[in-house]
Amino acid sequence: MPTATRKCWLTFEGGHQNEPCLWKMSRKYPDVSFDIRQASVQKDIGIMAVLFKGPEEDVQAALDYLIELGVKVDPVEGGSNVSG
Amino acid sequence: MSFVKALRCKECGADYGIEPRTVCDSDFGPVEVAFDYEAMKGKVTRASIAAGPQSLWRYRDLLPIEGEPKAGLNSGWTPLVRAKRLAAELGVKELYIKDDSVNYPTFSYKDRVVAVALTKAMEFGFDTVGCASTGNLAHSVAAHAAAAGVRACVMIPHDLEAGKMVGMTVFGPRVVRIRGNYDDVNRLCSQIADKYKWAIVNVNLRPYYTEGAKTHGFEIAEQLGWRLPQHTVVPVAGGTILPKIWKAYQEFITLGLVQDNKPRMYGAQAQGCNPVVKAIQEGQDLFHPQKPNTIAKSIAIGNPADGYYVIKVVNESGGYGASATDPEIIDAIKLLARTEGIFTEPAGGTTLACAIKLIQSGRIPKDESICVSITGNGLKTLEVMQGQFEEVPVIGAKLSDFDAAMNEPTPGNAPWKAAEPAAARA
Numbered sequence: 081m082p083t084a085t086r087k088c089w090l091t092f093e094g095g096h097q098n099e100p101c102l103w104k105m106s107r108k109y110p111d112v113s114f115d116i117r118q119a120s121v122q123k124d125i126g127i128m129a130v131l132f133k134g135p136e137e138d139v140q141a142a143l144d145y146l147i148e149l150g151v152k153v154d155p156v157e158g159g160s161n162v163s164g
Numbered sequence: 165m166s167f168v169k170a171l172r173c174k175e176c177g178a179d180y181g182i183e184p185r186t187v188c189d190s191d192f193g194p195v196e197v198a199f200d201y202e203a204m205k206g207k208v209t210r211a212s213i214a215a216g217p218q219s220l221w222r223y224r225d226l227l228p229i230e231g232e233p234k235a236g237l238n239s240g241w242t243p244l245v246r247a248k249r250l251a252a253e254l255g256v257k258e259l260y261i262k263d264d265s266v267n268y269p270t271f272s273y274k275d276r277v278v279a280v281a282l283t284k285a286m287e288f289g290f291d292t293v294g295c296a297s298t299g300n301l302a303h304s305v306a307a308h309a310a311a312a313g314v315r316a317c318v319m320i321p322h323d324l325e326a327g328k329m330v331g332m333t334v335f336g337p338r339v340v341r342i343r344g345n346y347d348d349v350n351r352l353c354s355q356i357a358d359k360y361k362w363a364i365v366n367v368n369l370r371p372y373y374t375e376g377a378k379t380h381g382f383e384i385a386e387q388l389g390w391r392l393p394q395h396t397v398v399p400v401a402g403g404t405i406l407p408k409i410w411k412a413y414q415e416f417i418t419l420g421l422v423q424d425n426k427p428r429m430y431g432a433q434a435q436g437c438n439p440v441v442k443a444i445q446e447g448q449d450l451f452h453p454q455k456p457n458t459i460a461k462s463i464a465i466g467n468p469a470d471g472y473y474v475i476k477v478v479n480e481s482g483g484y485g486a487s488a489t490d491p492e493i494i495d496a497i498k499l500l501a502r503t504e505g506i507f508t509e510p511a512g513g514t515t516l517a518c519a520i521k522l523i524q525s526g527r528i529p530k531d532e533s534i535c536v537s538i539t540g541n542g543l544k545t546l547e548v549m550q551g552q553f554e555e556v557p558v559i560g561a562k563l564s565d566f567d568a569a570m571n572e573p574t575p576g577n578a579p580w581k582a583a584e585p586a587a588a589r590a
Contacts, residue, residue, distance in 0.1 A: 087192055093452060118175065118191040125450050129192040152453075154467075155354055156192045 084136040086143065087156035090128045096150045097126035104149065109142040111135055129156070167208075168228050171371055172198040174473070182228070184288055184368045194470070196371050197228040201418050210390055210421055213382075220276050220379035226415055227280055227379075228372050234286045235308045236279020238268045240379050244387035244535075249503040254523055258533040260393060261500070262384050264540070265508050270307045270331070271541035272300035272462075272509075273380055273405060278308045278365060280376030285363035286314065292362040294318055296353040298346050298401070298462045299328035300540055305365060306335035317362065319349050325461065325547050345456060347467045366402070370469070377405045381412025384535055385422050392416075392427045393535035395483070395528045397519040399511045400431040400440045401463035403470030405539070410477045428483040430528070431474050432518030434458035434493060434510070440471045441485035444478055451475065459490045459548050460510035462540055484527045488517035494552060496520065497542060507542035515539070 092101065102114055112134035119128040132139050143153050170179040175193030188195055208225045216222030220240025221233045243263045251259035264273040278301070285293050294317040295305045302318035309316035316337035321344060333339055342349045350367070357364040365373045385392055392413050398406040410429055416422045433441045436458030443451035451471050456464035468474070478485060488496070497513035500506050508516075519536045522528045542549070553576060559565040 087187075089192070091453070118193065120450055122448060122450055125448075125452055127450055154351065156187055 081135040081137060083134065084132075084139045086132045086139055088130055088132065088143065089154040089156060090130055090146065091152035091154070092121075092126040092128075093124060093152075094150065097121055097124070099149070101146060101149045101151050102130075105142050105145055108145060109134070109138050112138050112142040166228075166230050167199045167201075167204050167225055168230075169198045169200045171195040182230075184290075184363070186368055186370050194370070194473075197375050199226065199415075201415070204419060208419055208421075210386075213386065213421075220279060220376070220383075223379050223382045226382070226412075228375050229280065229283050230287055233279070233283050235282035235312050236275060239275040239279045240267065241383060242267050244384060245504060245506070247504050247536075250500065253499065253503055254520060254530075256523060256530045256534060260384070260388070260533070260535040261504060261506060262380060262535055262537050263506055264380065265506060265512065265538050265542070269311070270300070270303040271544065272304065273377070273537075273539040274301045274304040275308070276379050277301075277373045277376035277404065278304040281363070281365035281369045281373035282308045282312060282314065284369055284372040285365070286312065288363065290361075290363035291315060292317060292360070294353070294356070294362050294364045295366050296320075296346065296350040296364065297332075297366075298464065299324050299332070299544070300462055301366065302332040302337070302339070303328070303335075303544075306332045306337040309337060310335040319353055319356070321345050321349055323461075325545050327544050327546055331544055346465050347453070350469070366404075366469075374404045374408055374470075377408035378412035378415070380405060380537065381409035382416065384409070385413065385416050388533075388535075390422050392422050392425055394425060394532040395428050395430065395522075395534045396537065397430045397432055397515055397522065397528075397534070398537045399463050399515045399539055400433050400471070400474050400485075401465045401468065401511070403440065403468040403472075403474040405537070406431055407470060407473045407477045409537070410481065427481065428528075429478050429481045430483045430518070430522055431478050431485040432515040433485070433487045434460040434463060434514050435487045435489045436460075437464045437466055438485075438487035439466060440468060440474050441487045443471075443475050444485035449475060458493075458510075460493055460514050462509060462545075463511045463514060484522060486518035486521040486525075486527075488514050488521065492517040492521075494548070497549065498552070500538070501542070506538060508538045509540040509542050509545045510548055511540050512538040512542070 115131040117129040173188035173193045218241045245261040247259045267275040292315045295301045319340045322341045357368040417424045437456035439451040439454045453467035493513040496517035559569045
């Protein structure tokens with residue numbers, strides 16, 4: 081399966097900033113690596129810049145899973161193929 | 165010769181070459197153009213600028229182009245109006261309106277950023293330019309592209325005002341209406357730029373595009389007699405212009421062209437879309453994206469690309485933020501029109517309404533110099549003002565009918581005092 085790299089901004093709010101969403105994602109999709117490049121977390125909002133790598137289908141499924149968990153997933157400009 | 169050094173990450177400071185790039189590879193932070201100010205000293209002077217054309221290109225040494233300007237040769241150099249009648253109404257001493265409602269050729273501040281971005285797109289060799297737009301940017305991209313003979317494709321939200329649709333279609337671009345709000349359009353444009361290899365001016369050419377906004381700030385300083393206003397109130401949409409006016413002020417200070425009087429920057433947003441102002445007022449560094457709901461569509465951006473930097477600059481300068489309700493925006497449009505003869509769109513109404521709030525709350529002292537940035541023209545959004553004035557009655561074509569009409573209360577934007585005929589005064 082071809083591998084994919086996705087650069088994303090993740091926004092955690094509405095209580096999701098206090099949940100281990102990335103850990104959950106990692107347990108469910110162990111072949112998808114995540115590399116946190118920048119992060120700022122405050123009381124009621126958290127924003128992270130994350131680089132995801134792995135088999136293309138798994139990366140997409142992992143991002144969809146984060147969206148399902150309530151995380152807002154935005155492509156970094158120039159990126160693509162992020163649903164939600 | 166160009167004074168451009170590199171594209172530099174605003175977060176980590178990593179440098180990149182001059183290329184179509186928006187973010188840093190390392191931390192995904194936005195990149196911006198870095199200049200060699202040391203090399204400029206003694207070469208970029210008040211005299212050298214004043215000797216330039218009466219357009220934004222008089223500041224070309226401080227803009228990121230390599231060769232000759234290729235677009236917007238008549239853009240910029242809009243009036244800085246000393247607003248004495250408005251100042252009297254508000255009880256302030258020194259008030260200026262930087263009036264980009266008459267910018268050339270499409271009557272908004274966007275003509276500045278597009279002039280630079282289109283020139284850069286042509287330098288890079290792109291054959292198609294485009295944008296994600298709330299209206300004004302699409303007008304400007306379409307007009308500049310038409311004049312330069314470049315293919316244009318503009319992407320807009322489906323619910324733009326009818327007048328704004330006409331104002332872009334007439335220039336002959338490919339117009340794509342997208343079901344969704346501006347933020348949805350912007351997200352799609354990132355993918356379009358990537359796939360089609362087009363120059364989407366506010367996406368993959370954003371670092372160059374935003375530098376054009378500095379010229380609004382350069383002009384304020386130069387037209388004010390090479391000094392800075394102590395307080396500058398600016399609308400916040402995507403968050404481009406406020407940090408760039410600040411950058412312009414800082415560049416002029418660095419070059420010794422103006423004195424550092426510790427200028428303060430203030431952000432203005434509509435209450436129905438005020439993520440940045442809310443964060444400023446709550447003392448937060450980050451903002452919560454919002455779903456816009458306001459008549460001020462041109463600034464209805466719920467997830468501003470540069471919102472974080474607006475908050476940073478406002479706080480660094482010691483300024484603040486305010487937001488205005490739709491009725492307050494309408495009232496401010498009327499006030500500016502009847503006191504200064506300037507008809508602005510809701511974005512300008514928002515800015516003035518917020519300036520009034522900041523003055524009335526004591527955030528902006530009444531005895532210091534204030535500049536309000538007006539960025540768009542009211543003739544583009546006539547729908548917003550429809551129903552704001554009573555219908556004007558029709559009278560007969562006789563002098564007696566006119567006499568009778570003069571004794572009636574008159575619909576309009578100002579109280580009418582019945583004047584006696586000249587013969588009666590004599």
